[in-house]
Amino acid sequence: MPKPIDELVRMHDIETLYELMAEDEDWMIQLDAAEGLVKLNDRRGYEFLLSASQSEDEEVRDVAREILADPAMRDMKAQMDAEFARERQVHFDVAKKRLQKGARVFRYKMVYLPAGEIMSEDPLSQGFDVPALDDLGLEGWEVVNMLPRRSAVLVGSMDDHFVGAYFLLKREVHADEAAELQK
Numbered sequence: 142m143p144k145p146i147d148e149l150v151r152m153h154d155i156e157t158l159y160e161l162m163a164e165d166e167d168w169m170i171q172l173d174a175a176e177g178l179v180k181l182n183d184r185r186g187y188e189f190l191l192s193a194s195q196s197e198d199e200e201v202r203d204v205a206r207e208i209l210a211d212p213a214m215r216d217m218k219a220q221m222d223a224e225f226a227r228e229r230q231v232h233f234d235v236a237k238k239r240l241q242k243g244a245r246v247f248r249y250k251m252v253y254l255p256a257g258e259i260m261s262e263d264p265l266s267q268g269f270d271v272p273a274l275d276d277l278g279l280e281g282w283e284v285v286n287m288l289p290r291r292s293a294v295l296v297g298s299m300d301d302h303f304v305g306a307y308f309l310l311k312r313e314v315h316a317d318e319a320a321e322l323q324k
Contacts, residue, residue: 143173150177162189168201176208179217187221190214237319246314246322252277253290255305274308282310 149158158181161174172193178186193205208214236246254273274284286309292302314322 143170146170146173146177149174150180153181155181155183159183159185162186168193168198169204172201172204172208176214179214179221182217182221184221184225187218233322236314236322240314240316240319243316248312248314248322250282250310251307252310253305253307256303259306277310281312283312285309285311 146158146161149161155178158174158177162171162178162185165171165174172190175186175189175193179190190205190209193201194209196202196205209218239246252273254271258273259271278284288307288309289303290305290307292304
């Protein structure tokens with residue numbers, strides 16, 4: 142980690158580290174700032190590194206994965222995961238109380254479906270089934286939004302094609318399902 146980033150970590154300057162992570166034009170500075178945030182127990186840095194580890198740029202991906210593989214980083218992840226689990230439990234407990242009082246509680250999830258599962262030839266224009274979404278609908282999940290995913294046909298090309306979609310789903314939890322909240 143560069144000396145200026147180390148100094149920001151030593152001073153616990155979370156705001157500056159976050160600005161560098163979010164706005165610096167140099168991806169290496171961004172990753173170093175994210176690592177510094179994780180050292181200060183700021184989950185945003187870890188989430189940034191996770192996202193970077195999935196980058197299309199192989200060099201960015203490799204450096205992010207190298208940072209995430211560090212034993213100190215794994216320890217931080219375990220600590221943050223435990224804190225997240227405690228916070229999540231509080232949310233579940235509050236939701237259960239809301240259900241007991243007759244208030245509404247919802248679950249959300251995002252699913253990805255490749256284009257082949259969504260679209261097919263429909264020569265008669267009668268529509269077509271989407272079995273994966275149909276199955277989720279039968280379980281009580283409702284599609285509330287869809288985000289198409291596109292991919293460039295050629296590198297640097299303006300041409301892109303539909304490769305699939307992310308579906309945001311919502312399902313109301315009923316009072317008799319309170320025990321299932323944590324699933």
